[in-house]
Amino acid sequence: MEAIANPRITCAYLNSYVGKNVIVVGKVIQLRGDEALIDADGNITAHLNREAHLSAGNGVQIIGKVNPDLSIKVLSSLDLGTSVDYNLANSVVEISHQHRSLFSYD
Amino acid sequence: MEHITQGALEAIFTDPDRAVNQFPVPVMQCLHIKFLDNKGPAAAGSERYRIVLSDVRNYVQCMLATQANHVMHDGQLQRGSIVRIRQYQAQALKGKNVMIILDLEVITSLGTPDKLGEPKGMEAATTERQNTTIGGAGFYGAKSEPVQESKSQVQRQIASRTGGGGGGGHGGHSASTIYPVEAISPYGNKWTIKVRVTSKSDIRTWHKNTGDGKLFSVNLLDETGEIRATAFNEQVDQFYDLLQEGQVYYISTPCKVQLAKKQFSNLPNDYEMMFERDTVIEKAEDQSSVPQVRFNFCNIQELQDVEKDATVDIIGVLKGVGDVEEITSKTTQKPYNKRELTVVDDTGYSVRVTVWGKTATDFDANAESIIAFKGMRVSDFGGRSLSLLSSGTMAIDPDIPEAHKLKGWYESSGRNNNSYATHNSLSSMGSAAGRKDEIKTVGQVKTENLGMETVDYFTVQATILNIKQKDFAYPACLSENCNKKVTDMGDGTWRCEKCDTTHERAQYRYIMSIDISDHTGHIWLSCFDEQAKMIMGKTADELMEAEQRDDGSFAAAFDAANCRKLVFRCRAKMDTYGEQTRVRYQVMSVAPIDFKSEGHKLAELIKQMSQM
Numbered sequence: 001m002e003a004i005a006n007p008r009i010t011c012a013y014l015n016s017y018v019g020k021n022v023i024v025v026g027k028v029i030q031l032r033g034d035e036a037l038i039d040a041d042g043n044i045t046a047h048l049n050r051e052a053h054l055s056a057g058n059g060v061q062i063i064g065k066v067n068p069d070l071s072i073k074v075l076s077s078l079d080l081g082t083s084v085d086y087n088l089a090n091s092v093v094e095i096s097h098q099h100r101s102l103f104s105y106d
Numbered sequence: 107m108e109h110i111t112q113g114a115l116e117a118i119f120t121d122p123d124r125a126v127n128q129f130p131v132p133v134m135q136c137l138h139i140k141f142l143d144n145k146g147p148a149a150a151g152s153e154r155y156r157i158v159l160s161d162v163r164n165y166v167q168c169m170l171a172t173q174a175n176h177v178m179h180d181g182q183l184q185r186g187s188i189v190r191i192r193q194y195q196a197q198a199l200k201g202k203n204v205m206i207i208l209d210l211e212v213i214t215s216l217g218t219p220d221k222l223g224e225p226k227g228m229e230a231a232t233t234e235r236q237n238t239t240i241g242g243a244g245f246y247g248a249k250s251e252p253v254q255e256s257k258s259q260v261q262r263q264i265a266s267r268t269g270g271g272g273g274g275g276h277g278g279h280s281a282s283t284i285y286p287v288e289a290i291s292p293y294g295n296k297w298t299i300k301v302r303v304t305s306k307s308d309i310r311t312w313h314k315n316t317g318d319g320k321l322f323s324v325n326l327l328d329e330t331g332e333i334r335a336t337a338f339n340e341q342v343d344q345f346y347d348l349l350q351e352g353q354v355y356y357i358s359t360p361c362k363v364q365l366a367k368k369q370f371s372n373l374p375n376d377y378e379m380m381f382e383r384d385t386v387i388e389k390a391e392d393q394s395s396v397p398q399v400r401f402n403f404c405n406i407q408e409l410q411d412v413e414k415d416a417t418v419d420i421i422g423v424l425k426g427v428g429d430v431e432e433i434t435s436k437t438t439q440k441p442y443n444k445r446e447l448t449v450v451d452d453t454g455y456s457v458r459v460t461v462w463g464k465t466a467t468d469f470d471a472n473a474e475s476i477i478a479f480k481g482m483r484v485s486d487f488g489g490r491s492l493s494l495l496s497s498g499t500m501a502i503d504p505d506i507p508e509a510h511k512l513k514g515w516y517e518s519s520g521r522n523n524n525s526y527a528t529h530n531s532l533s534s535m536g537s538a539a540g541r542k543d544e545i546k547t548v549g550q551v552k553t554e555n556l557g558m559e560t561v562d563y564f565t566v567q568a569t570i571l572n573i574k575q576k577d578f579a580y581p582a583c584l585s586e587n588c589n590k591k592v593t594d595m596g597d598g599t600w601r602c603e604k605c606d607t608t609h610e611r612a613q614y615r616y617i618m619s620i621d622i623s624d625h626t627g628h629i630w631l632s633c634f635d636e637q638a639k640m641i642m643g644k645t646a647d648e649l650m651e652a653e654q655r656d657d658g659s660f661a662a663a664f665d666a667a668n669c670r671k672l673v674f675r676c677r678a679k680m681d682t683y684g685e686q687t688r689v690r691y692q693v694m695s696v697a698p699i700d701f702k703s704e705g706h707k708l709a710e711l712i713k714q715m716s717q718m
Binding site: 085087088091092095098099 | 702705706712713716
């Protein structure tokens with residue numbers, strides 16, 4: 001197990017994790033070739049890798065590195081289908097940041 | 107500056123009609139806040155705030171009604187805040203204009219800027235106000251001199267307390283100024299209120315060793331609030347016939363004001379009144395300027411935050427009507443009529459409401475009509491349910507804005523909604539619907555000794571640790587509805603004693619023991635056929651065959667079922683097994699976890715804990 005886990009974030013937290021690996025759960029708004037627009041409480045541009053097969057409108061969990069321009073270079077993606085509760089996912093992000101000491105983020 | 111309704115104050119005090127038209131919701135800046143310390147006898151309760159509001163052109167002294175105190179408690183209202191005045195009363199008190207703020211909303215997005223403009227104090231337009239007063243003599247007619255004198259005393263007294271408590275009504279009837287019910291307190295003021303009797307009780311008598319007595323009580327209402335008043339002994343004779351339900355009266359001191367005995371009243375006022383011999387009660391000429399009923403609605407979703415035995419008012423759409431039932435009270439042997447209704451509202455929640463007596467038997471509202479209930483007791487039966495108090499009232503399709511709003515909501519989305527959330531599992535985070543449904547951890551099941559004294563039902567979310575592989579099923583009778591164990595006759599047939607028949611084969615039914623665990627501990631439950639089938643994914647017959655085949659599929663089946671996390675709804679009860687009496691836990695039903703709703707409940711719980 002790694003000593004530090006990848007934090008789950010939403011759009012608002014991108015600033016704090018530039019250069020780090022993060023996990024984002026969001027909805028795919030648009031797909032444009034190698035790029036996708038993901039809504040995770042705000043829009044995030046994701047640069048996809050070869051294996052990513054996303055569908056617009058579906059939920060997706062992305063693990064990737066945050067670029068200086070606040071886009072994400074995707075290392076792994078997971079299609080979550082249509083019945084994702086985004087409110088719940090966002091709550092998880094907020095709560096895990098409120099109680100940082102319980103999560104080994106940094 | 108652009109948000110503030112400049113000129114509103116001038117309009118309010120010189121031309122109220124124009125004020126209502128032009129400035130329906132005045133926006134002002136709060137320049138100053140002062141907390142009035144009540145150095146009065148005993149009573150806690152009335153913390154009053156005096157604030158100065160400015161509309162840039164003028165400023166005025168105001169009293170914040172206690173019902174609006176929450177903006178102080180929340181810390182929202184500060185010096186400099188810009189506020190919307192949703193409800194107010196403007197009065198002239200001996201030359202000074204004051205306002206009582208009944209409802210105000212702080213526009214937090216505008217922050218707390220420094221004093222805007224150079225507002226000047228409002229000049230009181232005394233002449234106008236007094237023209238509308240009815241002359242003292244004319245009004246009180248036959249009343250004796252002393253009363254009139256005390257009235258003018260009242261006026262002077264109240265006037266000398268400008269800014270404190272607010273003294274007048276809208277157009278000042280009679281020589282004394284009318285107090286808002288909101289402002290009644292035990293602090294020995296002299297006051298007159300103009301109120302409508304919303305309910306009058308019957309005369310009740312009591313007999314004790316110390317003596318006999320009689321009393322009756324009324325609920326009194328004006329635009330600012332409600333208060334209960336009681337008359338004892340001689341005052342019963344004095345006032346019982348005078349006070350009629352639905353009529354408006356002027357009631358003046360002397361009258362005792364004391365802390366309310368909440369158990370006898372369903373009103374939210376901290377105080378209640380007791381009539382004295384010299385209390386003055388007169389029927390008002392103008393019956394219309396006092397509201398008929400005042401509701402303080404709670405929406406159904408919020409009910410879960412309301413404590414058991416509290417009193418609330420609700421308004422909702424009637425979704426279901428039960429039949430009238432007659433039940434006899436076990437304690438008093440008296441028969442009662444009751445009827446259960448289901449009411450929903452636009453928070454997406456539904457609640458069971460019980461009405462009694464005549465309200466139940468005469469109930470004839472149509473389904474989908476809007477019903478407003480005043481004076482409902484909250485109980486935690488089935489999570490949350492409501493019961494209409496004998497002092498409560500019910501209004502069908504009332505002509506109030508909330509009713510129209512609900513009607514609109516119901517027409518558009520409410521009607522089609524078939525699944526309303528209920529508070530059925532309220533004691534902690536519930537997931538399954540249904541009555542017998544308290545969520546417990548394994549630890550709680552043990553420490554609370556569930557099942558030891560009575561049969562207890564609980565729901566637990568846990569992971570299967572182990573499934574007993576021996577004796578997991580028994581051969582059962584094949585006959586319909588008969589699940590009795592059949593005996594192996596040795597020649598391949600099975601005999602059932604109960605049905606007195608023999609079958610060629612037996613149907614195996616599960617009688618499975620499983621060990622489940624959560625973060626607080628583990629316990630063994632027993633499952634019957636239906637639940638075990640769901641857990642194992644196979645019928646008992648199939649599993650028996652797999653055992654006999656002995657090709658590994660038997661063990662595999664158990665492995666697959668193991669370590670699954672499920673929601674178990676269980677019954678705990680004492681069982682005598684030979685000589686031992688132990689609590690046995692039986693599984694009533696098993697369900698997979700609904701992660702979404704569980705996730706939300708956890709988030710809620712975390713939020714609540716963070717706030718503690």
